[in-house]
Amino acid sequence: MIRKFSIALAAAALFAAPAAAQNIKIGFSLAKTGLFAQAVPSQLNAYELWREQVNARGGLDVAGKKRMVEFVQYDDQSNPGNAVKIYEKLITDDKVELLLAPWGTPHHFAVAPVLEKYKFPMVGNTAASVQLREIKPGNIWFVTSAIPDKMAAELVAMAKANGYKTAGIVANVLPLAKEIKASLVPALQKAGIAVKVSEEYPPDIKDMTAILTKVKAAAPEALFVLSYPGDSVLYAKQAKEIGIAAPFQFVAVGPTMDFFGKVVGPSANGLVTMGHWSPAKADWKRAKPFYDAYVKKFNEKPDYLDTVVSYMSLEILEQAVAKAGTDKQKLRQAIASMTFDTINGPVKFQGVQNAITPTAFLQIQGDELQLVWPKAIATSPFKAKTGW
Amino acid sequence: MDALLSGQLLVAALVTGALYALTALGLNLVYGTMRLLNVAHGDLVMIGAYVAFWAFTLLALSPLLGLVAAAALAALFGLALYHGLFRRLLAGGKAAQRLEANSLLLFFGVSVIVQNLMALQFTATPRGYQYLDTVYRWGNAAITGNRVAAFAVAVILCGGVLAFLRFHVTGLAIKALIQRRDAAAIVGVNVERVQQLALCLGFASAAVAGALVSMTEQISPFMGFPFTIAAFVVIILGGLGNITGGIAAGLLLGVLETYGVALTSSAYRSILVYGVFVLILLLRPQGLLGGRRIVR
Numbered sequence: 052m053i054r055k056f057s058i059a060l061a062a063a064a065l066f067a068a069p070a071a072a073q074n075i076k077i078g079f080s081l082a083k084t085g086l087f088a089q090a091v092p093s094q095l096n097a098y099e100l101w102r103e104q105v106n107a108r109g110g111l112d113v114a115g116k117k118r119m120v121e122f123v124q125y126d127d128q129s130n131p132g133n134a135v136k137i138y139e140k141l142i143t144d145d146k147v148e149l150l151l152a153p154w155g156t157p158h159h160f161a162v163a164p165v166l167e168k169y170k171f172p173m174v175g176n177t178a179a180s181v182q183l184r185e186i187k188p189g190n191i192w193f194v195t196s197a198i199p200d201k202m203a204a205e206l207v208a209m210a211k212a213n214g215y216k217t218a219g220i221v222a223n224v225l226p227l228a229k230e231i232k233a234s235l236v237p238a239l240q241k242a243g244i245a246v247k248v249s250e251e252y253p254p255d256i257k258d259m260t261a262i263l264t265k266v267k268a269a270a271p272e273a274l275f276v277l278s279y280p281g282d283s284v285l286y287a288k289q290a291k292e293i294g295i296a297a298p299f300q301f302v303a304v305g306p307t308m309d310f311f312g313k314v315v316g317p318s319a320n321g322l323v324t325m326g327h328w329s330p331a332k333a334d335w336k337r338a339k340p341f342y343d344a345y346v347k348k349f350n351e352k353p354d355y356l357d358t359v360v361s362y363m364s365l366e367i368l369e370q371a372v373a374k375a376g377t378d379k380q381k382l383r384q385a386i387a388s389m390t391f392d393t394i395n396g397p398v399k400f401q402g403v404q405n406a407i408t409p410t411a412f413l414q415i416q417g418d419e420l421q422l423v424w425p426k427a428i429a430t431s432p433f434k435a436k437t438g439w
Numbered sequence: 440m441d442a443l444l445s446g447q448l449l450v451a452a453l454v455t456g457a458l459y460a461l462t463a464l465g466l467n468l469v470y471g472t473m474r475l476l477n478v479a480h481g482d483l484v485m486i487g488a489y490v491a492f493w494a495f496t497l498l499a500l501s502p503l504l505g506l507v508a509a510a511a512l513a514a515l516f517g518l519a520l521y522h523g524l525f526r527r528l529l530a531g532g533k534a535a536q537r538l539e540a541n542s543l544l545l546f547f548g549v550s551v552i553v554q555n556l557m558a559l560q561f562t563a564t565p566r567g568y569q570y571l572d573t574v575y576r577w578g579n580a581a582i583t584g585n586r587v588a589a590f591a592v593a594v595i596l597c598g599g600v601l602a603f604l605r606f607h608v609t610g611l612a613i614k615a616l617i618q619r620r621d622a623a624a625i626v627g628v629n630v631e632r633v634q635q636l637a638l639c640l641g642f643a644s645a646a647v648a649g650a651l652v653s654m655t656e657q658i659s660p661f662m663g664f665p666f667t668i669a670a671f672v673v674i675i676l677g678g679l680g681n682i683t684g685g686i687a688a689g690l691l692l693g694v695l696e697t698y699g700v701a702l703t704s705s706a707y708r709s710i711l712v713y714g715v716f717v718l719i720l721l722l723r724p725q726g727l728l729g730g731r732r733i734v735r
Contacts, residue, residue: 083558083563084554084555084558084563084661085661086661088558088563088659088660088661089563089564089565089659089661091563092562092563092564093564224706250704250705251704251705251706252705252706252708253705253706253708253709255665255708255709256705256708257455257665257696258451258455258696258697258700259705260447260448260450260451260697260701261448261451261697261698261700261701261705262700262705264445264447264448264701280565280657281565281656281657284567284656284657285656288572288583288655288656291572291574291583292574292581292582292583292586293447293581294574294581308565309564310564310565310566310567310657313566313567313568313569314567314568314569314656314657315569316569316572318572439574
């Protein structure tokens with residue numbers, strides 16, 4: 052269903068006065084309702100903050116000419132099929148000049164052929180899968196460095212560097228978790244780290260007592276919980292109750308989101324999670340101002356994962372458009388060849404992937420998320436988790 | 440094997456089961472008395488969770504007090520729906536006969552509207568807070584304070600409603616309406632008043648379940664659906680409209696899920712739950728404690 056607001060916005064744009072014709076229309080669809088709706092505010096907030104900031108600066112620099120940013124947005128109801136139709140409509144009917152990414156890996160995969168068909172370049176953000184390397188390069192790029200196989204290799208390297216010899220895996224059966232697990236198991240074997248317990252669970256899990264009782268009995272030193280936001284909270288709460296004592300506990304998706312800290316509280320201290328950004332990284336000059344602006348606008352911390360990659364994709368688009376304008380051919384070349392200055396440091400693409408940002412991990416230390424791995428970009432050393 | 444005998448699994452099974460029982464209780468009351476299939480039931484759980492969340496966050500009110508506000512608000516919502524939507528439909532001849540099927544669509548609409556209004560108002564961002572999160576240990580079992588509280592409230596409420604239905608004259612009237620709607624009217628039961636009361640009670644108990652759930656997990660406008668499904672499984676298992684059966688089935692489902700997963704793997708959870716569900720329906724189509732006369 053198309054949201055009334057979006058229709059009104061599109062209609063307003065169509066019949067707008069000549070003065071407003073200078074606006075640049077930027078289109079996207081997000082999963083505002085349905086299965087993925089909980090994840091979307093992290094991304095939409097980044098879009099809204101960026102639009103506000105750009106317009107406050109007098110508009111988006113389009114090859115030297117400033118134009119105010121106007122969004123044309125729809126709800127795809129968490130359905131990738133809807134996203135396909137909406138992106139076609141955005142390009143052919145709404146005639147937007149730029150596109151922003153939808154939420155999530157399946158939606159990125161779904162709209163990639165549309166981008167290819169119309170030769171319309173788009174910088175992707177909230178997608179992470181080994182399969183994205185198989186997408187034909189040219190019109191889509193991915194800013195994340197949290198690719199499952201790279202993450203698995205780095206997790207094992209981190210566990211080994213800290214001297215852990217036994218491991219446990221508790222994994223959701225959804226794709227990202229499966230992909231990490233598929234690379235993690237052989238990497239652990241290769242590194243000589245014994246897997247003492249390995250459990251899988253469905254996405255609608257409501258109670259982990261049975262699984263965590265087995266984990267507690269196996270007592271691994273490094274525990275990899277390959278979870279999504281909802282089950283990450285469930286894990287943290289029940290692991291505290293049961294008393295999981297592993298000094299290295301990795302919880303995949305969730306701890307970077309503001310609500311996680313509010314629900315789990317100080318007992319989350321010491322959990323390691325995926326993420327390659329921190330406002331504490333002093334040489335990423337744009338990081339702290341972004342963090343401050345976000346907290347000021349939304350009165351909560353940004354998601355260190357989705358909000359950050361979403362905002363990065365906007366910075367990349369902004370810098371490319373400043374140089375190349377909105378001509379699709381020139382824009383494509385600019386995105387593919389330039390080095391961009393983002394809140395996550397410099398970014399340059401090779402094929403569809405970000406070739407500079409290292410795969411990294413964060414750890415909850417007190418009230419902050421600190422980069423603890425790799426050591427080259429760490430903002431704080433890793434500290435073993437001591438109880439809940 | 441040690442794990443199976445440990446108190447930890449028993450604690451988990453009882454807490455899960457008690458919450459299932461309480462969630463299903465409201466659905467059962469509404470179906471039993473009015474034959475309305477409330478597929479928006481999980482959304483009432485969500486509303487209750489939000490009321491408790493805001494009461495705690497803005498007013499520093501304990502969720503155990505916030506649940507009273509949640510119950511009152513949900514009951515008012517029930518009353519508004521009754522007068523706005525169902526009263527005329529229930530009174531009409533042909534429309535009333537089709538109401539069971541139509542209520543499914545009506546409540547589906549209510550569900551979509553409620554979810555999206557909440558998402559518009561509060562955004563879809565998950566929210567949560569910490570309350571009573573100290574872990575208590577007895578022997579080899581451990582339990583967080585908020586789960587003890589959720590369990591206690593669920594048990595007291597289920598027990599309270601059962602006692603009300605058994606001993607209070609209005610409770611007996613509700614039961615009469617569930618068992619023989621026409622006969623109840625003939626012997627002088629004020630059908631409309633009792634229906635209203637059952638709807639309010641059903642909505643309120645769902646909201647209380649939501650307030651309890653908000654203490655233990657994060658909440659969002661789209662959290663309700665799994666609760667609707669769980670509640671339907673429970674009331675069908677227990678026998679549609681059979682309040683005692685529903686409570687027993689809730690506890691059974693909790694035990695089944697917890698021990699079933701411990702014996703096999705979490706990956707088999709759905710197969711186990713729905714497998715047993717189908718098996719029981721094959722052997723006893725009227726549900727575990729359901730009487731044939733109730734099933735239509």
